[in-house]
Amino acid sequence: MGVWSLQFNPPIFLIPHQVSTNALDFRPQLACNKTYQIWNGKSKYRSFLIRASANTSGEEDKSVKDEVTLTKLAKDGMVIIQHKVSRLQETIVSLPPVVFLVKRSPLSHLALGFCIAAAMLIVGVRAYVARKLRQKRTGSVADLVRRGQLNSDRRGISTPGMYDDPFNNPQVKISRNNTSVEMCGKVYKLEPVTLTREEQNIHQKRRSRAYQWKRPTIFLKEGDPIPSDVDPDTVRWIPANHPFATTISDITEDLAQNNVFQKHGVPFRIQAEHEALQKKLEALQSDQKLNNLAIDPGTARNFERPFKSNPKLEDQQQMEHNSKNGQTASQPESQSQQNSHESSSNSTYEEKQTL
Amino acid sequence: MSSLRFLPNPTHFPHLNPIPKHPPNPNPNPKPKHPFTQIHSALQYNRKPQLTGPTPRVVVITSGKGGVGKTTTTANIGLSLARLNFSVVAIDADVGLRNLDLLLGLENRVNYTVVEVLNGDCRLDQALVRDKRWSNFELLCISKPRSKLPLGFGGKALVWLVDALKARQEGCPDFILIDCPAGIDAGFITAITPANEAVLVTTPDITALRDADRVTGLLECDGIRDIKMIVNRVRTDLIRGEDMMSVLDVQEMLGLALLGVIPEDSEVIRSTNRGFPLVLNKPPTLAGLAFEQAAWRLVEQDSMKAVMVEEEPKKKGFFSFFGG
Numbered sequence: 301m302g303v304w305s306l307q308f309n310p311p312i313f314l315i316p317h318q319v320s321t322n323a324l325d326f327r328p329q330l331a332c333n334k335t336y337q338i339w340n341g342k343s344k345y346r347s348f349l350i351r352a353s354a355n356t357s358g359e360e361d362k363s364v365k366d367e368v369t370l371t372k373l374a375k376d377g378m379v380i381i382q383h384k385v386s387r388l389q390e391t392i393v394s395l396p397p398v399v400f401l402v403k404r405s406p407l408s409h410l411a412l413g414f415c416i417a418a419a420m421l422i423v424g425v426r427a428y429v430a431r432k433l434r435q436k437r438t439g440s441v442a443d444l445v446r447r448g449q450l451n452s453d454r455r456g457i458s459t460p461g462m463y464d465d466p467f468n469n470p471q472v473k474i475s476r477n478n479t480s481v482e483m484c485g486k487v488y489k490l491e492p493v494t495l496t497r498e499e500q501n502i503h504q505k506r507r508s509r510a511y512q513w514k515r516p517t518i519f520l521k522e523g524d525p526i527p528s529d530v531d532p533d534t535v536r537w538i539p540a541n542h543p544f545a546t547t548i549s550d551i552t553e554d555l556a557q558n559n560v561f562q563k564h565g566v567p568f569r570i571q572a573e574h575e576a577l578q579k580k581l582e583a584l585q586s587d588q589k590l591n592n593l594a595i596d597p598g599t600a601r602n603f604e605r606p607f608k609s610n611p612k613l614e615d616q617q618q619m620e621h622n623s624k625n626g627q628t629a630s631q632p633e634s635q636s637q638q639n640s641h642e643s644s645s646n647s648t649y650e651e652k653q654t655l
Numbered sequence: 656m657s658s659l660r661f662l663p664n665p666t667h668f669p670h671l672n673p674i675p676k677h678p679p680n681p682n683p684n685p686k687p688k689h690p691f692t693q694i695h696s697a698l699q700y701n702r703k704p705q706l707t708g709p710t711p712r713v714v715v716i717t718s719g720k721g722g723v724g725k726t727t728t729t730a731n732i733g734l735s736l737a738r739l740n741f742s743v744v745a746i747d748a749d750v751g752l753r754n755l756d757l758l759l760g761l762e763n764r765v766n767y768t769v770v771e772v773l774n775g776d777c778r779l780d781q782a783l784v785r786d787k788r789w790s791n792f793e794l795l796c797i798s799k800p801r802s803k804l805p806l807g808f809g810g811k812a813l814v815w816l817v818d819a820l821k822a823r824q825e826g827c828p829d830f831i832l833i834d835c836p837a838g839i840d841a842g843f844i845t846a847i848t849p850a851n852e853a854v855l856v857t858t859p860d861i862t863a864l865r866d867a868d869r870v871t872g873l874l875e876c877d878g879i880r881d882i883k884m885i886v887n888r889v890r891t892d893l894i895r896g897e898d899m900m901s902v903l904d905v906q907e908m909l910g911l912a913l914l915g916v917i918p919e920d921s922e923v924i925r926s927t928n929r930g931f932p933l934v935l936n937k938p939p940t941l942a943g944l945a946f947e948q949a950a951w952r953l954v955e956q957d958s959m960k961a962v963m964v965e966e967e968p969k970k971k972g973f974f975s976f977f978g979g
Contacts, residue, residue, distance in 0.1 A: 443928045443931075447760065448763075480967060484940065486941070486966055487966065488965065489963070489966075491903065491961060492961050493903070493959055493960055494903065495906050495910065500910050503911070504875060504910070507868070507875055508872070508876070512876065513873050513877075514876070515810075515847075515876070516844055536841060556774075557815050559773055559774065560779060560815040561818075561822070562775075563779075563780070563824065564778075565778075567778055569774055569776050570777075571775075
């Protein structure tokens with residue numbers, strides 16, 4: 301009985317390909333037995349088990365025996381229910397292993413293969429997407445290109461985000477007992493700091509003994525004399541080729557301080573340069589007037605002494621010439637003066653432009 | 656005892672007894688453990704920090720050793736403070752090798768520097784470069800890369816600058832951050848002259864720690880007592896494998912209050928290339944968050960009460976294989 305009941309348990313019957321040949325033998329009888337169907341109702345499987353237990357007797361007595369059994373069941377139904385748990389256990393034990401079932405059916409092979417293929421596909425797609433994303437995200441070297449620090453034409457430009465809420469940070473979580481902290485998805489153990497004030501003082505004393513130092517207040521080049529009002533310990537000697545030492549500055553300390561504190565207006569050096577230029581220009585202009593008087597070829601010609609081979613003769617000739625053309629003699633002089641004036645004005649204009 | 660290792664020449668100071676001697680401890684790891692200590696105010700968010708101390712707070716950011724992240728710290732803390740609605744002026748005091756403008760992406764807008772102001776080529780307000788992203792942040796460079804600073808009044812010049820900024824018409828800035836050059840040369844002396852407090856940036860390696868200890872000593876000699884440290888480029892995985900000193904080890908050696916611990920983050924180089932400080936990144940990065948917290952503590956003159964020591968593996972879901 302035990303063997304039969306084990307083989308024809310309901311969960312197995314639900315799947316067609318799991319029904320054994322023994323079960324198929326009983327099928328027609330089950331279908332014909334109306335009494336069984338009507339009577340049995342919900343407890344179909346239970347009666348089925350009982351029928352299975354009775355299948356060793358002859359076919360003629362089967363219907364009678366079934367009725368007897370059923371009436372017995374009606375009386376002793378409670379007994380069967382009591383054994384439900386034990387039968388369930390037997391059922392579980394009797395379940396054939398999965399591999400056995402798979403081997404038996406090509407459909408299960410298909411389903412299993414499908415599942416494996418789907419899983420492989422998911423893993424593959426995920427890896428592909430992750431790789432794609434990794435490739436898509438260019439490194440921050442691209443930012444160096446954007447900033448002009450690195451030369452490359454083919455680099456991308458990344459867009460950094462702004463994290464602008466320091467007062468509500470969900471990335472930091474502390475455990476309730478303050479023993480661990482979760483930051484950016486990582487959990488860290490916390491350990492209390494053990495340094496005491498006394499230990500700090502001890503370290504300070506140690507350092508004060510170890511490092512006796514005065515901050516240098518003056519920087520002198522090697523070879524410079526120490527000023528009388530300066531503590532020699534506060535002198536910082538620097539080599540003569542030090543970048544600071546080689547710097548020559550025309551700015552005095554007071555002037556530099558004033559420059560730092562200046563809030564409005566034109567900066568000192570800009571103003572100084574402007575004024576210096578202005579002075580230079582004025583000086584140039586005034587110099588040009590003097591120079592014009594001195595160097596102008598037109599005026600110079602006036603003072604030029606012509607070559608005189610026979611001065612008396614020339615004087616006579618000139619006197620005659622003047623007496624003939626009294627007015628024309630003065631013209632070249634006036635023209636030369638005009639030319640000289642124009643040339644001087646042109647020269648000053650050119651100088652202005654170059655300045 | 657461990658801090659002795661970082662003294663330049665311990666043999667030169669035979670009388671030196673930096674830390675009182677404790678009885679010999681058989682335990683190789685003498686660090687006291689407080690597993691049940693309640694940690695208060697590890698992080699503070701969702702409220703504006705309260706500014707303490709007189710303004711302007713003149714803070715010099717220094718390290719001694721180069722390449723530990725002074726300029727990155729200046730840029731990120733400066734912009735964090737600006738985001739918290741404080742007016743900030745960042746001065747790049749690295750005379751010959753300025754980089755702060757590059758980190759902030761303002762390199763094309765620096766036309767005038769302090770040298771031009773001193774020479775009278777421009778006024779101070781013309782040399783201040785206002786950041787367009789956060790208008791209460793301004794940059795001031797000391798000099799152009801190829802120009803030479805007159806040395807005679809190097810330190811005094813910064814004092815004048817601070818005084819001039821105090822007397823501005825727009826009002827006195829809340830913070831003046833000075834990015835100090837590496838080393839303890841003339842540039843360092845110039846940078847620390849006007850400062851009232853200092854932020855010491857270091858990495859958890861022995862070379863940076865020795866320099867940091869020396870620089871702290873010089874700062875203390877100069878009268879700057881308010882010194883806090885930022886431990887940069889911390890890797891919890893190396894600390895777990897005991898290949899890197901932990902932050903608490905660093906603190907034990909230097910004996911300074913912790914302003915922040917910045918984890919190693921690949922986003923730093925990206926943000927540098929981009930000219931976009933980490934703290935403005937969206938979504939925020941680990942290092943950016945740490946800089947924000949450091950800025951927060953700087954405002955309130957607070958220090959860290961707890962440090963992140965180890966990364967715990969996060970529980971993975973059933974569908975993590977499929978990206979769940």
